[in-house]
Amino acid sequence: MKSTTYDKTPEIQVQGYDEHAWQGWPALLAALNDPLSDAKKTVLVIDCYPGVRLDELEQALKTQFAGSCLLNVEAARRNEEALHALLARNLTDDRVFGVLSCHQLIEFFDPQQLAALRQQVGDASGLVIVYGPGAALVHNGDVLVYADLPRWEIQQRMRSGELGNWGAENNDEDILRRYKRAFFIEWRVFDRHKTPLLQRADFLLDTTVADNPAMVSGDALRAGLAHTVQRPFRVVPFFDPGVWGGQWMKKQFDLDPSKPNYAWCFDCVPEENSLLLRFGDVRIEIPSLDVVLIHPRELLGEKVHARFGAEFPIRFDFLDTIGGQNLSFQVHPLTEYIQQQFGMHYTQDESYYILDAEPDAVVYLGTKTGTDPQAMLDNLHQAAQGQTNFDDARFVNQIPARKHDHFLIPSGTVHCSGSGAMVLEISATPYIFTFKLWDWGRLGMDGLPRPVHLEHGEKVIDWQRDTPWVHEHLVNCIEPMGEGDGWREERTGLHEREFIETRRHWFTKPVTHHTLGGVNVLNLVAGDEARVDSPTGAFEPFVVHYAETFIVPASVGEYRITPWGKGVGQQLATMKAWVRG
Incomplete structure (x- = not known):
């Protein structure tokens, strides 16, 4: 196996807080017991990101705090039918795309049942523990713990069938639909909810690894985040196989050789990646989005923060087709289309920087001069129905791709990387908004047809981006x-x-x-x-x-x-x- 210097687990060392972090349930529960032991009545609130294993948390609490009053806030959550009715407009019937949610978490709870939980807390004596997603809606907490985990771990739990969506018994539903609900609704709502909690929490609980949690004091966490935005840093990359994936990353980065391929690496997508903070012997893994939410001005700068808010607008990722296949032929929505249809305020403009390429590699970019739009759309519709293959040679420019070439892909430009290329994709962040126009007749790795979105794509293609325009404006415009x-x-x-x-x-x-x-x-x-x-x-x-x-x-x-x-x-x-x- 090839040795590599590529660091797959980059850490940030945080000095001065070695005694503020704990590993494993016995150690962290003992540490948590200290601020609880002297008071006659104490309310411990453990609020959670959706996807945290509540059964594991509950068992640990029952073992350490036997005889205490334990209240699961999910008892006050609206039932699945009521939640679905509330969210129907955002969920849509589409398999992939929804509408970004502006809901507040409290809308997901029944007011009477929430009031009943608050009353139970008020009437109880001794130690009262309120836990679960939204627990801080019941009580601010005399001691507040926030249990967090990265989105990539949530996706892994979804894929394994362990996890459905929050408030829905849908573990066996199509993974694309579960991801859609999380992306457009759950993660938006819970990020809004957790941001002020992270700013005042007494402890942060890292629940990424099953049965081996880690915890850090809130002061240490906030010191770590403040330290992060004063220096260069890396987030934790993750790698994923795909139907078109290649072999370059597997060899270059010493990845699991048993996997069939690796298609993607999210090397810098803070909305998805993790951040590793090291406190002495304890490593804490949190969503890298937390640093964006808590320190947006220091991280992004005043002008970028003013324009995008607490969102990280630049994405770097890898697309590997060396020894693989073509990407799907696709187009990204124009700004007005993504705003009107999906509630996103900016679109996915992007570019392909070629890190490496085989001799015959090409990038498909823009339509050929003289292309009749209706003829191309008719051909795409016929291909989507299985009547023919898309005649890419007739309609689309195929441009040779060489190492260190840079291809620019503003929204509305039809494109895809051909096989034999290792692409560093530099783009705006809303990566989910890809309208596949043709997928070369393939099934996904789940054995299902890969979704094609001609009904969206045909409305945003810029037909003026033909052969001479593409070569003049989008191919190696190096100055x-x-x-x-x-x-x-x-x-x-x-x-x-x-x-x-x-x-x-x-x-x-x-x-x-x-x-x-x-x-x-x-x-x-x-x-x-x-x-x-x-x-x-x-x-x-x-x-x-x-x-x-x-x-x-x-x-x-x-x-x-x-x-x-x-x-x-x-x-x-x-x-x-x-x-x-």
Whole structure:
């Protein structure tokens, strides 16, 4: 197996709080017992993100606090039928797409039953424990614990059949429908609910690993998050097989060889990834979104925060088709379409940066000059019904893809990566909004037909993006920006309709960068190793390796990237992205 320097579990060391973190139920429950032991009556509230294993939590509480009053807030949750009626407009009948929810969590509970739980807390004596998703709606808590877990872990539990949606007995429902309900509704509602709780919680409970929880004090958690936004950092990547997936990442990153392939790596998608904080011997895994929710201004910068709120608008991920197949042929919605149909305020503009490619690799991009829109749509509809294959050679440009090429893909542009390419996708974050137009007649890995959304896609295709337009505006639009001793800078995009700016730096000597008040996202696209440091010593030096994506918070200001270790003597390159002012 090939050795790799790519770090699959990057950690952030938090100093000064080694005694504020605990591992395993016995240790953390003993620590939790300290602030409870002296009071005659204490209300312990353990609020939870949906997906936390409540049976495990309940058993641990019963063992440690036998004889206490335990109240599960879910007893006051509206029943499944009432929830479905409340959410029908957001759920829609579509298998993949819903409408973003603006609900507040309290709407999901029956007011009378919630009042009854509050009364029970008021009438009880001794230790009262209220637990479950929304527990803080019953009582603020004399001691407040928030039990959290990342979205990727939630998805794994969904896929295994362990987990359905919150408030629904649907463990065996189509995974795409369960994910849709979580994405459009549950995660939005619970992120709104948990943000103020994280800011005042006495403890954070990490429930990612079954039967082996970890806990950290609220003060230590908040110190860790504050430390994170003062330095470069990486989130925890995750890798996923797919019907079109390839073999490049498996070999390059030493991934599980028993998997058939790896299609995706989410290398920097804070809405989905984890963040690892190290407190002495204890490692805490939390959603990386927590740092966005708690420190949006320091992380994003004033202008980006003002524009996007507490959302991380830039996404870096990998798409591997080397030894695999074509991606689905697709298009992303125009801004007005995504706003009107799905309630999202910005769309998925993107680009393909080619990290590696086989000799015959191509990118499908834009329609061929002279294409009759109706003829192409008719062909797509016939292909979707199984009557024929889509005649891609007739309608779509196939452009050779070489290592370090950069293809820009503003919304409305039909596109896909062909087989034989390793793509670093640099894009805006709302990645779920992909309208598949043709999927080469494949079934998904679940054995079901992959959903095609022609009814949406045909409404957003920009037919003016034909062969000459694509070559002039979207293919390797590389512009020299400057050079110096041992470095040169190039602007590689993105298109003027896209809010992300990208720059490539080639260097053999140190290069000085500045966040200029906005978050930077970078990937080391050439060379083995580099070091990121502060010219003023403002943060500890940070080492990155080939293909690793890292975030530089807006608050960092000036930083420097220098060839390091195996990278010394090599020509290195970074791709940097930020939100245009």
